[in-house]
Amino acid sequence: MKNIKGISLIVVTTLVSFLLWFFAAQSELVDSVDRARHVVAGLALNGFFLNFLLAARNKTLEKWFNGLDKLYVHHKFIALGTLALLFVHVVLSDQLKTTEEINIRVVTGGLAMFLLVVLIGITLFAKKMTYEKWRVTHRIMLPIYIIALIHVNLSSHIPLLQFSLLSIWVGLTALIGIMSAIYVIFFYQKSGFNYKGNVTKITRLSPNVLEWEITLTEPIKFLKGQFIFIKVFQKGFETAPHPFSISGGDGKKITLTTKISGDFTKQLYDSLELNTQVALEGLYGLMDFSHGKKKQLWVAGGIGITPFIAYLREDHPDQQIDMYYSYNGPDAGIYKEAIEEYQKRNKSFQVHFIDTSVEPFLSFEGYTLTDDTDVFMCGPEKMIKGYAAYFRKNNRNANITYEAFKLR
Numbered sequence: 001m002k003n004i005k006g007i008s009l010i011v012v013t014t015l016v017s018f019l020l021w022f023f024a025a026q027s028e029l030v031d032s033v034d035r036a037r038h039v040v041a042g043l044a045l046n047g048f049f050l051n052f053l054l055a056a057r058n059k060t061l062e063k064w065f066n067g068l069d070k071l072y073v074h075h076k077f078i079a080l081g082t083l084a085l086l087f088v089h090v091v092l093s094d095q096l097k098t099t100e101e102i103n104i105r106v107v108t109g110g111l112a113m114f115l116l117v118v119l120i121g122i123t124l125f126a127k128k129m130t131y132e133k134w135r136v137t138h139r140i141m142l143p144i145y146i147i148a149l150i151h152v153n154l155s156s157h158i159p160l161l162q163f164s165l166l167s168i169w170v171g172l173t174a175l176i177g178i179m180s181a182i183y184v185i186f187f188y189q190k191s192g193f194n195y196k197g198n199v200t201k202i203t204r205l206s207p208n209v210l211e212w213e214i215t216l217t218e219p220i221k222f223l224k225g226q227f228i229f230i231k232v233f234q235k236g237f238e239t240a241p242h243p244f245s246i247s248g249g250d251g252k253k254i255t256l257t258t259k260i261s262g263d264f265t266k267q268l269y270d271s272l273e274l275n276t277q278v279a280l281e282g283l284y285g286l287m288d289f290s291h292g293k294k295k296q297l298w299v300a301g302g303i304g305i306t307p308f309i310a311y312l313r314e315d316h317p318d319q320q321i322d323m324y325y326s327y328n329g330p331d332a333g334i335y336k337e338a339i340e341e342y343q344k345r346n347k348s349f350q351v352h353f354i355d356t357s358v359e360p361f362l363s364f365e366g367y368t369l370t371d372d373t374d375v376f377m378c379g380p381e382k383m384i385k386g387y388a389a390y391f392r393k394n395n396r397n398a399n400i401t402y403e404a405f406k407l408r
């Protein structure tokens with residue numbers, strides 16, 4: 001299990017929070033409901049802290065979670081867990097209520113809860129909302145956290161402003177959480193995008209896929225298979241950074257291959273202009289074919305071909321690669337000729353094309369995955385997660401690295 005460090009981070013901080021709040025409640029509070037209410041609130045605060053930390057796009061944490069996409073899955077479930085804890089906290093607090101009085105403690109608690117419900121509702125149900133708008137709504141998470149901290153400090157029956165292990169822990173996690181949030185909201189966009197360049201070539205590969213070359217002022221040292229976040233400074237274009245795998249280039253020049261899937265990718269396809277300035281941030285991604293085992297199984301779905309094609313632009317005659325490339329319709333099978341050419345030159349590379357507009361979905365039923373094979377997959381989330389589950393069921397030692405083109 002490659003994300004053991006990431007899971008340990010969640011488990012250890014949760015355990016520390018639980019123990020500190022539990023023992024403080026035991027020594028300071030008489031009523032068992034009041035104790036439980038405090039412990040639950042402490043765990044919720046830890047949930048906030050973890051979520052801000054995970055959202056800071058830290059490269060060490062990316063490795064700990066075995067990829068940014070998997071890190072964001074944990075981020076989502078921690079948010080849901082935190083919400084559940086807050087509901088429990090409200091129910092327990094209600095049992096202790098002796099008066100109907102509305103005071104600052106009630107208002108701050110109610111407000112934090114209400115805003116969090118709205119925010120999580122937007123994330124889970126407003127699927128049609130563009131990423132740009134969703135990202136803006138997500139920023140209210142910081143005020144929610146601050147309101148929650150104020151609420152805890154005002155209403156806790158355990159003194160949090162006096163020196164104790166618990167107060168140090170609460171202060172430290174709050175500080176790291178708030179700093180992470182401030183970095184992501186106010187500084188990441190300005191300080192992170194250090195690689196600058198401009199668009200030097202544009203090719204339309206199909207009715208909805210664009211390949212564009214960027215020439216950088218300073219070369220970027222990337223591993224074939226990695227991805228970056230890019231901002232495109234063209235009038236009328238979305239300003240949010242978008243993640244794309246690097247599909248080729250030597251570092252001084254890089255290519256991106258983008259498929260229309262919403263507003264920004266449509267803007268790129270329809271009206272990206274030569275010489276447009278861009279800024280890049282990265283590098284991310286764990287699809288490192290060069291350091292994988294000699295024997296590899298590759299599965300690409302649709303536009304998920306991009307990390308693989310970056311690697312196939314150069315020959316690797318020593319690596320024994322079995323590739324499955326699934327796409328829907330001839331137009332979607334981009335780079336097919338280039339892959340066929342690669343196969344002709346590299347005898348230990350074998351490709352299988354699956355055009356799902358004329359044949360059934362790719363299935364690995366009956367496929368034997370040996371321990372000496374590394375699996376790399378990239379494509380629609382549902383597809384690759386399904387294959388990953390199948391491989392793991394049939395080989396406990398399966399070493400699988402995959403990237404779903406999704407971060408929320």
Ligand SMILES: Cc1cc2nc3c(=O)[nH]c(=O)nc-3n(C[C@H](O)[C@H](O)[C@H](O)COP(=O)(O)OP(=O)(O)OC[C@H]3O[C@@H](n4cnc5c(N)ncnc54)[C@H](O)[C@@H]3O)c2cc1C
Pocket residue numbers: 069129130131132227240241242243244245246257258259260261262263264265266303306307403404405406407408
């Ligand atoms: C690691 C990674 C690598 C990717 N590589 C490629 C690639 O090589 N080629 C390619 O065509 N697509 C790639 N994508 C997908 C690409 O980022 C989205 O299709 C694109 O950002 C959609 O933006 P939009 O405005 O056109 O569509 P929208 O309708 O705004 O978004 C569609 C979906 O794309 C995702 N998305 C949108 N904006 C962002 C953002 N700023 N940050 C994170 N996710 C976002 C969200 O899941 C969203 O629901 C990759 C995604 C990830 C996470």
